[in-house]
Amino acid sequence: MKFAKYAGLVILLAGGFSSQAQDEAPKLTLKGYVKDLFTANFSTPNDARFDNLIHNRLNLKWYPNEHLTGALEVRNRFFIGNSLGLIPNYGSYVDVNNDYVDMSVLPINNDKAVLHMMIDRAYLQWNKNNLEVTVGRQRINWGQNLVWNPNDIFNAYSFFDFDYEERPGSDALRVQYYTGVASSVEGTIKAADSWSKVVAAGIWRTNKWNYDFQGFAGKMKEHAVVGGGWAGSIKNAGFKGEMTWFGEAAGRKAQFITSSSIDYSFANSFYVNGSFLFNSSGVSEPDQSALGAFSLNKLDVRSLSPYRWSVFGQASYPFHPLVSGGLSVMVFPSDMGCFTSPFVTYSVVPNLDLDLLGQFFLGDIGEGYTLLAKVAYTRVKWSF
Template identity: 50%
Template structure:
């Protein structure tokens, strides 16, 4: 049965190409197919893995006030890591959802299939109101990398292959009050009150800056925060601040203040520069694991965007050719002298076909000697339709 559904979904992705030419005006079907090869240079071995990733995005607009969206994510993992980790499927099948709309097939030696509906909602809207119910992404973040305001759907900068980012089973209601001004309320679905996120946000514009303020409950924390986006001259200037205070007697967490700020600038030559800083008052000044950024066992939330107190990012990109773009991102952790280096290169083979080469290297002195604790190379071919 699982193989049957996988075949159907794959066939739909192929047939949708023809549908794009003569499809009804009130619905769209799009998506992509990607093949990602990962080479992990471990201390005494080299691990090679492959991921075939298919996504289907279906949108239906029956009239001017209703919108239905369904998006399905299908992934086939195979290689050395799948073979070496017995419970690999449990690591893959992690999400922020209440309803179980995903499954992973039985691991067969070195491969594993996983499918998930990560968007499924109905939306009603008019000139002043917008109501959305179902699995959706509630994006309250402002900055490009670290988002302390994103209390519903936190995401990791290191998970570059999930462009759509996680969603939640939730209800969101928004009312537009005027130019760049609105009020919003959202609540996630969960049987456990301690795991629910309930919050309201007010957005407004002042002297060319877009501001937002929010307050509510984020799982086991009472939280409040502010964010802004504007310009310093010709440069973009964004920031977010959030405060978390546990309301339970559990000793798992302490009060935490997270603040991020970023500046970015694009030159006429296509050179792009971006700098960002994250402060986490509940972070550590020492490494607790050799590679904290790759800890897939820990659930990522807005209060633990980085395990360390200070994080500094510098990022740049440049179009070397109309078809070739190169970039480099570096994250420095000053309290531990650790550094993450992330070079990227993209070649546009055709308008809907791209080839990416990506590196992720993490250096620290956790073992008493400064060296690379993680060395990964990726090659990704992506065909969009």
């Protein structure tokens, strides 16, 4: 019954949008992609795991008039492979980022195959003059940096989850008022079933000395929260940063998180990015369990990294008009844990890309410094 309601809603909205598209002025746009992601996991000695994910996304936008926009974005994923038989109830493992309103279904959920279907965005946006109001499931992007975003209190994301380009959304009410070309005030509240779980804050943005500045205050669940950030440049290098303080609550002590980054593109398109993260509640001594604390499920901005200090570096280069590649490295000085990710992208034809990517965790869990995770990915993506 739940699946029937889901499918009926998608068909009804798509049909309604299609009828609008027949008007002389287009009122509907439809974009999306189909991806196939093959994963080879060699983390367990003598027991390699192979998995495959077919991932389809449909992004519909509706423009009934000059002041109103409607959006419906659907995420469909079909999983098969060895992991389904090794991870109990794999369907519940991948059924995350569903926020307050349950808009996902698992029509197939067993140890052979899992089909997960979710409405990932569903909102209405009204704007007039300098006022903009958005209600529904939406992306609330307060972060400034590439890797770690302490300002992203509404919908944090993980850098390791490279196959989720759109990033999580939130069921929220958002009101923005633009006070200038590069300045605004905003108030946002995220839906929850109790006040102790509500996330609500106001943010002020402005531009000064060719820098974009922002400052915000509010509550994140049971914590008072205050933060801010900036984005500008030092000569020709981009310079960004953000910081957030969480007050003491519910037996959890106060916490301060800050991150800053510098990036630069050379004349030959060689690109470099360097960043750090400081987490006052992170571990500062060698900890065998810290590397295993990373999780893509129900990520919280307060746990972007389990370490007190984290350092990131990335370099990329277009070797050919159709081929680019690079390397990302993350180091955790507390116990010299390390994450590396080489990547190559080949543009086969327009709208069709082939990606090769690896993710390797190195660390010491009491048995010497070694590779703890060895995963290789091959992805084909067709966009339309």
